[in-house]
Amino acid sequence: MDSCSKSARESSSPFDSLVFDLDDTLYSSKTGIGEALKKNIDDFLVERCGFAPDKASSLRVELFKTYGSSLAGLRALGYDVDADDYHSVVHGRLPYHLIKPDSQLRNLLRSIPQRKIIFTNSDRIHAMKALKRLGLEDCFDQIVCFETMNPDLSRSARPDEFPVVLKPSPEAMRITLRETSVDPCRTLFLDDNVRNIAAGKAVGLRTVLVGKTVKTKEADYTLDAVNNLPKAVPEIWVDPNDDGDQIIISSTRNEIDSILTPVGA
Numbered sequence: 483m484d485s486c487s488k489s490a491r492e493s494s495s496p497f498d499s500l501v502f503d504l505d506d507t508l509y510s511s512k513t514g515i516g517e518a519l520k521k522n523i524d525d526f527l528v529e530r531c532g533f534a535p536d537k538a539s540s541l542r543v544e545l546f547k548t549y550g551s552s553l554a555g556l557r558a559l560g561y562d563v564d565a566d567d568y569h570s571v572v573h574g575r576l577p578y579h580l581i582k583p584d585s586q587l588r589n590l591l592r593s594i595p596q597r598k599i600i601f602t603n604s605d606r607i608h609a610m611k612a613l614k615r616l617g618l619e620d621c622f623d624q625i626v627c628f629e630t631m632n633p634d635l636s637r638s639a640r641p642d643e644f645p646v647v648l649k650p651s652p653e654a655m656r657i658t659l660r661e662t663s664v665d666p667c668r669t670l671f672l673d674d675n676v677r678n679i680a681a682g683k684a685v686g687l688r689t690v691l692v693g694k695t696v697k698t699k700e701a702d703y704t705l706d707a708v709n710n711l712p713k714a715v716p717e718i719w720v721d722p723n724d725d726g727d728q729i730i731i732s733s734t735r736n737e738i739d740s741i742l743t744p745v746g747a
């Protein structure tokens with residue numbers, strides 16, 4: 483049993499804070515936003531950087547695999563790409579109407595008494611737009627986004643002076659823990675990306691892999707959609723004012739057991 487498992491506050495919820503990824507976590511990866519994003523990156527590579535249209539997709543994939551994003555890769559390779567211009571194309575041209583309001587998720591988030599934080603690699607404008615489309619713009623206490631992780635990028639003298647920082651880098655996790663002041667042992671981190679989940683686990687966060695059914699060893703929980711959180715992690719709602727471990731959300735033990743999927747916890 484790890485040091486996080488036992489606590490003087492064991493009778494209350496084991497979580498003080500919940501940290502949510504945004505894209506493909508708070509809304510489904512099947513909206514079409516992800517596909518549009520890829521096309522926009524390809525268009526940026528052609529329009530702004532002059533790459534051949536038939537090479538753009540493969541270049542995007544290579545940059546993502548090697549550097550974590552096309553923006554990070556382009557700047558590391560010496561292309562003087564402005565982050566705001568990149569985001570204005572890659573996110574600014576997204577078909578946001580595909581993201582629909584999710585009143586069920588809104589009610590779910592509003593029922594969570596703990597601090598709730600967004601942690602996204604996307605820029606702040608995109609985060610605000612997506613949250614507004616979902617009807618969740620007032621459901622979070624803090625947003626950690628591209629600008630939070632890359633405060634010095636705009637004043638760099640040359641493109642590779644400050645490497646772009648994004649999940650799942652240890653630096654991104656370090657900045658987020660510092661900016662949010664969360665106790666990783668008592669924080670639940672939800673993300674759809676297995677590498678991000680592994681990075682979260684490495685800094686001591688409790689982890690939920692969202693939108694997947696295949697388990698990974700770094701995920702404490704796995705759930706197919708974020709709306710199923712109450713059944714997968716009912717202990718979020720343990721009332722800290724209760725002496726016992728009464729769960730506010732009404733779920734029978736069998737219901738919980740059938741869905742709860744701790745992995746290596």
Ligand SMILES: [Mg+2]
Binds near residue numbers: 503505506507675
């Ligand atoms: Mg995501």
